[in-house]
Amino acid sequence: MSRAAYxxxxxxxxxxxxxxxxxxxxxxxxxxxxxxxxxINEAExxxxxxxxxxxLREAMLGLTQEGFLTATPGRGFSVRALRxxxxxxxxxxxxxxxxxxxxxSWPLPPSRVRQLDQANRRLEExxxxxxxxxxxxxxxxxxxxxxxxxxxxLSMIENLxxxxxxxxxxxxxxxxxxxxxxxxxxxxxxxxRRGDLERALALLEKNWRVSLDFLGxxxxxxxxx
Amino acid sequence: MSRAAYxxxxxxxxxxxxxxxxxxxxxxxxxxxxxxxxxINEAExxxxxxxxxxxLREAMLGLTQEGFLTATPGRGFSVRALRxxxxxxxxxxxxxxxxxxxxxSWPLPPSRVRQLDQANRRLEExxxxxxxxxxxxxxxxxxxxxxxxxxxxLSMIENLxxxxxxxxxxxxxxxxxxxxxxxxxxxxxxxxRRGDLERALALLEKNWRVSLDFLGxxxxxxxxx
DNA sequence: TCAGAGCATTTTGTATACAAAATACGAAAC
DNA sequence: GTTTCGTATTTTGTATACAAAATGCTCTGA
Numbered sequence: 001m002s003r004a005a006y007x008x009x010x011x012x013x014x015x016x017x018x019x020x021x022x023x024x025x026x027x028x029x030x031x032x033x034x035x036x037x038x039x040i041n042e043a044e045x046x047x048x049x050x051x052x053x054x055x056l057r058e059a060m061l062g063l064t065q066e067g068f069l070t071a072t073p074g075r076g077f078s079v080r081a082l083r084x085x086x087x088x089x090x091x092x093x094x095x096x097x098x099x100x101x102x103x104x105s106w107p108l109p110p111s112r113v114r115q116l117d118q119a120n121r122r123l124e125e126x127x128x129x130x131x132x133x134x135x136x137x138x139x140x141x142x143x144x145x146x147x148x149x150x151x152x153x154l155s156m157i158e159n160l161x162x163x164x165x166x167x168x169x170x171x172x173x174x175x176x177x178x179x180x181x182x183x184x185x186x187x188x189x190x191x192x193r194r195g196d197l198e199r200a201l202a203l204l205e206k207n208w209r210v211s212l213d214f215l216g217x218x219x220x221x222x223x224x225x
Numbered sequence: 226m227s228r229a230a231y232x233x234x235x236x237x238x239x240x241x242x243x244x245x246x247x248x249x250x251x252x253x254x255x256x257x258x259x260x261x262x263x264x265i266n267e268a269e270x271x272x273x274x275x276x277x278x279x280x281l282r283e284a285m286l287g288l289t290q291e292g293f294l295t296a297t298p299g300r301g302f303s304v305r306a307l308r309x310x311x312x313x314x315x316x317x318x319x320x321x322x323x324x325x326x327x328x329x330s331w332p333l334p335p336s337r338v339r340q341l342d343q344a345n346r347r348l349e350e351x352x353x354x355x356x357x358x359x360x361x362x363x364x365x366x367x368x369x370x371x372x373x374x375x376x377x378x379l380s381m382i383e384n385l386x387x388x389x390x391x392x393x394x395x396x397x398x399x400x401x402x403x404x405x406x407x408x409x410x411x412x413x414x415x416x417x418r419r420g421d422l423e424r425a426l427a428l429l430e431k432n433w434r435v436s437l438d439f440l441g442x443x444x445x446x447x448x449x450x
Numbered sequence: 451t452c453a454g455a456g457c458a459t460t461t462t463g464t465a466t467a468c469a470a471a472a473t474a475c476g477a478a479a480c
Numbered sequence: 481g482t483t484t485c486g487t488a489t490t491t492t493g494t495a496t497a498c499a500a501a502a503t504g505c506t507c508t509g510a
Contacts, residue, residue, distance in 0.1 A: 014298040014471090016493070018286075042462075052495045054279075057463090061243075061283055065290055067377065073239040074501060076462060089377040096325040100317065152292065152314040156381070239501090241463070267492075277465045282493090299471060301492060 017055035022062055024049065029068050029079055030166045031131075032173060036079040040069075066159055068166075084219035087167050087212060094160040095208040098145065099201045101157060105147040106197050112147065113193055119143050120185045127180060130172040134165060137181055144188075164208075167215055175218055179211050242280035247287055249274065254293050254304055255391045256356075257398060261304040265294075291384055293391075309444035312392050312437060319385040320433040323370065324426045326382060330372040331422050337372065338418055344368050345410045352405060355397040359390060362406055369413075389433075392440050400443055404436050 028034040046056045060077045063069045067086075069077045080086075123136035138161060148154055172178055184207045191200035253259040271281045289296045295305050305311075348361035363386060373379055397403055409432045416425040 016298055018493090039461095041460095043460090053462095054494050054496090058283065058286055061287065062290055065287055073241055074462065075503095086377070089375045092325065092329070092375065093322070093378050093381070096321060097318070100321040104317070150314045150317065152311070153318050156318070243463090264491095266490095268490090278492095279464050279466090299492065300473095 017051050018058040018062070021049060021051060021055050021059035025059055025063060026068065026162060029063070030162060030169055032166075032170055034079055036081040039076050039078045042076060067163065082167060082170055082219060082222075084216055087215050087219060090160060090163045090167075091208050091212040094157065094164060095205040097153060097157050097160065098141070098208075099204055101145045101148040101150065101153050102201060102204060103197065104150055104153070105145055107195065108144075108147060108192055112143065113189060115143050116140060116185070116189050116192075120182060120189070123185070124182045127178060127182070130178050131169065133178060133180075134168060134172070138165065140181075140185055164211070167219075168211060171215055171218055174222065177214070179214050181207055181210075184210070242276050243283040243287070246274060246276060246280050246284035250284055250288060251293065251387065254288070255387060255394055257391075257395055259304055261306040264301050264303045267301060292388065307392060307395055307444060307447075309441055312440050312444060315385060315388045315392075316433050316437040319382065319389060320430040322378060322382050322385065323366070323433070324429055326370045326373040326375065326378050327426060327429060328422065329375055329378070330370055332420065333369075333372060333417055337368065338414060340368050341365060341410070341414050341417075345407060345414070348410070349407050352403060352407070355403050356394065358403060358405075359393060359397070363390065365406075365410055389436070392444075393436060396440055396443055399447065402439070404439050406432055406435075409435070
């Protein structure tokens with residue numbers, strides 16, 4: 001067997017520290033464990049994570065580029081505050097791109113509709129626990145776009161959903177309310193079953209818009225803007 | 226005057242090296258000076274740029290995240306090859322987002338239409354020189370979205386246009402052909418003047434699709450895929 | 451009491467150092 | 481002549497070092 005065959009797919013996965021650190025930090029940001037208080041102390045955080053400043057900074061620069069952190073020259077990084085203005089930018093991009101992805105996945109195979117229905121039932125069972133519900137909701141949306149061949153589009157959507165998750169997680173934690181989508185998902189499934197793409201798109205947009213309509217006033221009230 | 230007033234906007238602009246390096250590298254990649262040959266040697270490139278490996282790597286990680294470079298663990302960075310499959314992912318996202326941005330800018334003020342007309346004339350004058358024409362074309366599109374309040378959307382569009390510019394630059398350099406948009410721009414301007422958003426959107430999509438239709442077969446032929 | 455200047459300390463941004471992995475090279479075996 | 485193994489060299493990924501800038505603190509003068 002030639003050596004080239006191995007080069008195609010390395011046998012073991014070598015994960016750079018920066019990726020692990022990125023995953024950890026993003027998780028903490030989304031869950032609100034790393035709050036947008038003052039600035040982030042690199043030395044402190046790097047020792048807490050058990051790595052040097054180099055991979056930490058690499059990870060933080062990445063998160064900055066994605067909009068989870070802000071970097072001020074000479075003053076380092078800080079978690080980006082939750083702002084109504086930001087939410088009002090993020091959500092429209094999200095429903096636009098998810099709509100485009102659904103269009104690119106059309107028509108959905110019947111098996112997909114069954115999977116969506118199952119996922120929606122699992123979501124329904126998890127409504128009591130906010131963070132679980134959020135994860136199940138996300139699974140439903142991921143399933144919706146599972147057939148989309150545009151990888152770049154999907155990765156952009158994933159990034160935006162991380163942002164949305166941060167906002168919704170904070171909202172649920174802070175207000176105690178749970179944003180529920182079960183009924184809307186069912187309506188979307190019905191539209192899909194009927195082959196009515198335009199209606200599915202409109203409902204999908206409405207689905208996100210409902211979340212945004214919860215967030216807006218709440219963000220205005222807490223006013224971390 | 227309190228000190229806080231100065232903190233709001235630092236008097237002088239401190240630009241980190243990584244940003245400068247990023248700008249330089251992106252320029253070289255878009256213009257094709259940094260070709261997707263073998264891997265990038267960090268030591269070599271850092272001495273050529275006169276900086277250490279640290280800011281260079283920071284810049285390259287950023288460009289990787291944006292899709293201009295690819296990073297293989299243990300084997301470093303290389304310029305991402307031009308692929309038909311990638312172009313077919315990039316352009317649809319671009320016209321989707323630019324459409325959304327135009328929608329968000331609607332209705333355009335009459336002054337904007339005049340500016341667009343001027344920009345289009347400047348484009349017409351520059352058709353002889355490919356790279357200048359590309360820059361003018363880009364100015365026209367920037368003007369089109371000048372009224373869009375969604376900053377995040379605009380920055381995503383800018384990033385995608387850098388990708389598109391790389392493909393079109395390579396196409397023009399390699400094939401000698403110039404993709405011309407003057408007529409299409411005029412049609413879009415007419416639709417805008419008539420207040421026909423839907424038609425403007427359709428024409429905008431067509432505008433990008435024409436570029437993609439030039440690129441596809443050419444990419445297939447050169448087959449760097 | 452409080453504002454502001456000057457110095458000490460911390461923190462960032464960049465450069466360098468170092469270990470491990472990848473590549474290149476060459477000799478030996480077939 | 482080709483392949484394979486072992487070693488030398490290069491290159492990356494991460495850690496550490498260092499200079500400059502930012503921050504905090506103390507003391508002074510009103």
